[in-house]
Amino acid sequence: MGVNGYTITRWHSVLAAGLLAAAVAAPSVRNEFVADDQWVVAHRQVLEHPSSVAAVLKEPYWPASFGGVMWRPAVIASFAVDYRVSANPHWFHVINVLWAVLATGLFTLLACELAGPGAGLIAGLLFAVHPVHVEAVANVVGRAELMAAAGYAVALLCAMRAERRTLYLVGAALGAAFAIASKEIAVTLPAAVLLVYFARNHHVRGAWRPVLAVTVPILLYFVLHGVVGIRTFYGGGLAVGLEHLNIPQRTSAMVPLSLQWWRLFLFPAHLSADYSPGELTVSTGFTIWHVVGLLVWSGLGFVAWRTRRTIPGIAIGLVWVVITISPIANVVMPTEFLIAERTLYVPSFGVVLALASAAMSLRSPQLRTALVAIAVVAGAARSIARTPAWHDDETHYQALLREAPRSYRVLWLRGRDEFAAGRWGSGERLLLQSIAFAPELTGPRFELAQFYMKAKLWQPAIQQLEASVALDSTFAPAREALQAARDSAP
Numbered sequence: 196m197g198v199n200g201y202t203i204t205r206w207h208s209v210l211a212a213g214l215l216a217a218a219v220a221a222p223s224v225r226n227e228f229v230a231d232d233q234w235v236v237a238h239r240q241v242l243e244h245p246s247s248v249a250a251v252l253k254e255p256y257w258p259a260s261f262g263g264v265m266w267r268p269a270v271i272a273s274f275a276v277d278y279r280v281s282a283n284p285h286w287f288h289v290i291n292v293l294w295a296v297l298a299t300g301l302f303t304l305l306a307c308e309l310a311g312p313g314a315g316l317i318a319g320l321l322f323a324v325h326p327v328h329v330e331a332v333a334n335v336v337g338r339a340e341l342m343a344a345a346g347y348a349v350a351l352l353c354a355m356r357a358e359r360r361t362l363y364l365v366g367a368a369l370g371a372a373f374a375i376a377s378k379e380i381a382v383t384l385p386a387a388v389l390l391v392y393f394a395r396n397h398h399v400r401g402a403w404r405p406v407l408a409v410t411v412p413i414l415l416y417f418v419l420h421g422v423v424g425i426r427t428f429y430g431g432g433l434a435v436g437l438e439h440l441n442i443p444q445r446t447s448a449m450v451p452l453s454l455q456w457w458r459l460f461l462f463p464a465h466l467s468a469d470y471s472p473g474e475l476t477v478s479t480g481f482t483i484w485h486v487v488g489l490l491v492w493s494g495l496g497f498v499a500w501r502t503r504r505t506i507p508g509i510a511i512g513l514v515w516v517v518i519t520i521s522p523i524a525n526v527v528m529p530t531e532f533l534i535a536e537r538t539l540y541v542p543s544f545g546v547v548l549a550l551a552s553a554a555m556s557l558r559s560p561q562l563r564t565a566l567v568a569i570a571v572v573a574g575a576a577r578s579i580a581r582t583p584a585w586h587d588d589e590t591h592y593q594a595l596l597r598e599a600p601r602s603y604r605v606l607w608l609r610g611r612d613e614f615a616a617g618r619w620g621s622g623e624r625l626l627l628q629s630i631a632f633a634p635e636l637t638g639p640r641f642e643l644a645q646f647y648m649k650a651k652l653w654q655p656a657i658q659q660l661e662a663s664v665a666l667d668s669t670f671a672p673a674r675e676a677l678q679a680a681r682d683s684a685p
Contacts, residue, residue, distance in 0.1 A: 205307035205315055209300045212319025215571075216299035219324050219578050220292040223333040227587045228284045230468070232335045234261055235274075236287065242275045243282065251275045253423045256339075266425040269346075269376035270339045287335045294341035295332045299323045301348035302544050308355055309394050310508035310552050317551035317567050322544060324574035326463040326581055331537040333585040339378045340540040346374030347381060347541060354388045354405035355395060364408040372412035379522060380541055384409045386518045394511045433529045435603065436477030438635045444479045446526050450492075451484035452477070455534050456520065457491060460546040463574075466581055467598035468591065470534035473632040474602040477533070508552025515545030603632035607639045614646050622646065637663040641673050648676065653684035 228237040236242065239258060245251045251272055256265040277287050303319030310318070322328075331337035350370030357363040367388075374381035385406045392402040437445050452475060459466075467474070478484075495513050503510040519542040523530050530538075550570075557563045584594035595605050610625030626643040633639065640659045647656035660677035663670060 203312055203316060205304060205312045208307055208312055208316035208319050209303045211316060212303040212323045213296045213300040215320055215575070216323035217292060217296045219575050220295045220332045222579055222582045223329075223585070224285055224288045224292060226284065226288050226333055226582070226585050228287075229334060229585050229588055229591050230336075232284070233588070234258060235336050237284070239274075242271070243278050245275055255425050264425065265379075266420050266423060267339055267377055269373055270342055270378070273338065273342065274335075284335065288333075291332055291335060291338050291341065294338055294345065295328070298341050298344040298348065298540075301345055301352070305348050305352055305391075306544075306548050306551065308352065309391065309511055310548060310555070314508055314548070314551040314555045317554050318544075318547045320567065320571050321547040321550060321574065324571055324578055325543055325547065326466060326574055326577040327459045327536050327539050327543055329466065329536070329578050329581040330468065330585070331540045333582045334537065337537045337540075340537050343374045343378035343380055344541050344544075346370045346372075346377055347384060347387070350374060350381075350384055350409050351387055351391050354409065355391055357405045357408070358401060361404075364404060367405050367408040368412050371409035372416070375413050375416045379528075380519060380538075382413060382522060383518050384413065387515070390511065390514055390518060394507060434525055434531055434533045435633045435636055436472045436475075436533065437525055440479065442526060447479050447481075447485070448477050449525055450488040451482065452533055453524070454484065454488050454491060456539065456542075459534075459536060459539060460516075460543060463577065465598070466536060466577075466584075467595070468536070468584070469595055469599040469602045469604050470532070471599070471602040471604050471633075472533075473606060473629075474599045475533055506552050506556050508555075509549045512545040512547075512549030512552065515548065516542050519545065601632075603629045603636070603639070606632070607642070610639070611642060619646070619650070635666060637667045637670055637673060640666075641670070641676070644673075644676060644680070648680055648683075651683075653680050656680045657684065 235256065235258070241250060241254050252268045254268075254271050255263040256267040256271060257263060273290070274287070277290055280286055299319060299322055302322055303315055306318035306322075307315030309315075331340040347370070350367045353363040353366030353370055357367060371381060371384050374384065388406050388409055389399050389402055392399050392405070433440070433445075437448060440448060455470065455475070499510040499513040520539075522528050523535070523538045525533070532538075554563050554567060557566075583590060585591055592608065595602075596609070599605050606625045606629035610622045610629060613619075613622030613625060623643065623646070626639050626646075629639040630636075630643070640663045644656045644659035644663065647653075647659065657677065657680045660673055660680055663673040664677055667673070
């Protein structure tokens with residue numbers, strides 16, 4: 196790609212995108228530990244004062260008080276290393292910024308390999324400023340996305356070079372090992388290797404060696420997962436609203452919800468840390484939004500097919516989205532959430548690659564430059580403006596109140612606050628609304644029952660506690676409270 200007689204190489208593209216990512220992410224250094232940071236990172240003894248390296252590597256991602264689930268040893272180890280330098284949350288955010296810069300640079304290089312330096316530069320700039328990345332960068336636990344993305348990109352870059360030099364297979368395997376040790380999205384790497392091979396050669400002959408190279412460490416991870424004693428590969432059960440649904444029903448429910456992915460990819464003006472029932476509607480019955488969702492996906496499939504030879508970067512990008520978004524689609528693998536912005540970090544690369552490839556097809560360089568400049572400036576402005584929402588818990592809570600006021604989670608938090616302030620009537624109303632949106636969840640019911648017990652309203656308390664125990668018979672506090680309420684009831 197040339198500009199005014201000056202040739203832009205892939206390394207210029209990588210440098211430009213990396214510097215831009217650093218500038219956009221830098222304000223997050225002022226943030227504290229917020230939300231999930233408090234449980235995963237802050238004041239966690241095994242990270243602050245580890246007894247041994249082995250103890251850190253065997254530690255589950257979520258602490259024992261949260262069930263001790265999921266195993267992400269690379270991320271947990273990185274937090275432990277951070278604590279060797281400083282316990283100050285600002286230091287952790289500095290490291291997040293560095294990971295964001297590295298991931299952006301690697302994905303920019305991958306875009307250059309797949310679509311050329313021109314499209315690579317545009318893709319890198321768009322990736323660097325995409326507002327949907329803010330949660331992954333500005334929240335410390337988002338580092339799992341950044342580290343997995345970096346390993347993912349390294350594995351693919353090495354896989355592509357393994358055609359010329361077999362030694363790169365080692366790099367592909369190491370990248371895959373690092374990615375899967377950071378986050379479970381790496382299970383899609385074998386499919387991504389096939390995609391990039393097809394993109395480069397229009398066939399997948401010879402791909403078996405790099406596919407094997409990235410598959411072996413992923414399989415080894417699942418073996419070791421059981422050896423270290425971690426119970427599950429995910430944080431919990433199915434997302435609220437998807438309980439008791441089979442795979443076809445969950446697929447149907449996610450079709451209209453998937454429109455939110457495309458809104459966040461293409462028009463991320465509204466961002467939120469919570470996309471839960473109340474804010475979103477889970478529907479298995481056929482609605483107009485099912486029709487719209489099917490039309491959107493069918494249209495994107497048609498575009499990918501038609502451009503596979505003329506503008507292959509569009510087709511590659513769209514297939515990339517399908518591959519990398521599959522683990523968070525709630526179809527086969529449960530994720531415990533309907534939609535979460537930080538999980539869109541890796542899938543968003545496919546979107547920016549498709550957009551960059553489309554931009555390069557424009558005949559007018561002036562129009563292309565203007566459109567890219569507008570998108571980059573708008574993305575950077577939105578990202579920088581969004582970052583303070585993760586500054587501290589109170590700021591984050593106020594942002595939730597603005598962005599997701601009808602979410603069952605927000606109603607639950609508001610109800611708790613109203614009870615604490617002595618406004619029991621509004622507190623009860625909000626918790627009942629939360630229960631209505633999340634009837635299969637024990638938390639709001641148990642919380643409301645505790646307030647009923649304080650007011651000596653035994654029958655309403657027993658009703659909520661019986662429902663809690665019916666939903667989760669292993670939840671000991673509900674069983675104990677139910678017995679206490681029955682003993683106290685007249």
